[in-house]
Amino acid sequence: MDKDARIALFQQWFSDNIPHNKALGLKVIGASRGFASMQLDWREELVGNPETGVLAGGPLTAMLDGCCGMSVATMLKAPEPFATLDLRIDYVRPAEPGKAVIAEAECYRITRSVAFTRAFAHHGDAKDPIAAAAGTFMLGTKGKATRPALVDKP
């Protein structure tokens, strides 16, 4: 599967098919084994401080949760349901009003039952982060697999 096809597949599963991610307008911009990247465009509805125009924490929380989850999906050999166990986010500095936010997540360890992820949100320079996240996911939860496995290694 080539890069564009992978991105299109994950865009469908992690944004178009997930109502909240779709409502936020999350765009999948990167997908490879163990790695996920998404973009969130600034818009007025997502502002948390009306005096400064800075985004609320919530949209970043939802994006980082989704992006960490997608990084787990890229590691699965076969589709399998999984769920967020815990998520910690450090808000390092405010997002700049009007600017798109990019999230990059890595699944750095996966066992039979748990996947460990970390992520950063930034405006294009990962060395200058807006937020840092660490999340763990439980694999093999009840229900149908809602997410695809990455069928080949990039």
Added chain:
Amino acid sequence: MSALLERLAEARKEGNVARLAEAIPYARWMQIAPENGTGELLTRMRYHPELIGNTFLPAIHGGTLGAMLEMAAIFHLLWETETETVPKIVNITVDYLRSAPPGRRDRLRQGDEAGPSHGQRLRRSLAGRPVAPRRDGQRPFPR
């Protein structure tokens, strides 16, 4: 006086905490609003289909529950302290205990005064404690 300060002053004068949500675009969009009808501050996230994160179970998106916890802490600080701006969150930790089925009951979140920052989902409601340490390292806000 800024529009936000005016809104805060009006809400405090009327004793109507729900007005705080009107001032924050994200709270309006998410339908997250505080209420104090029972004498304690509760924050409610009204169910709407755009909260869904898993269409198969179905379940509410975990990120929206984290967002709601954050907004509950912000409303609590706006209401209980003399802050003149929207408080900035330093960090948040959410433990997800089980999936949250949609549409049965709105999510409720009770603000508490101190303790570790955590959220715990119980039945169909959600209880947790925000904590905002003071600069002098003394008792946590709000007090």
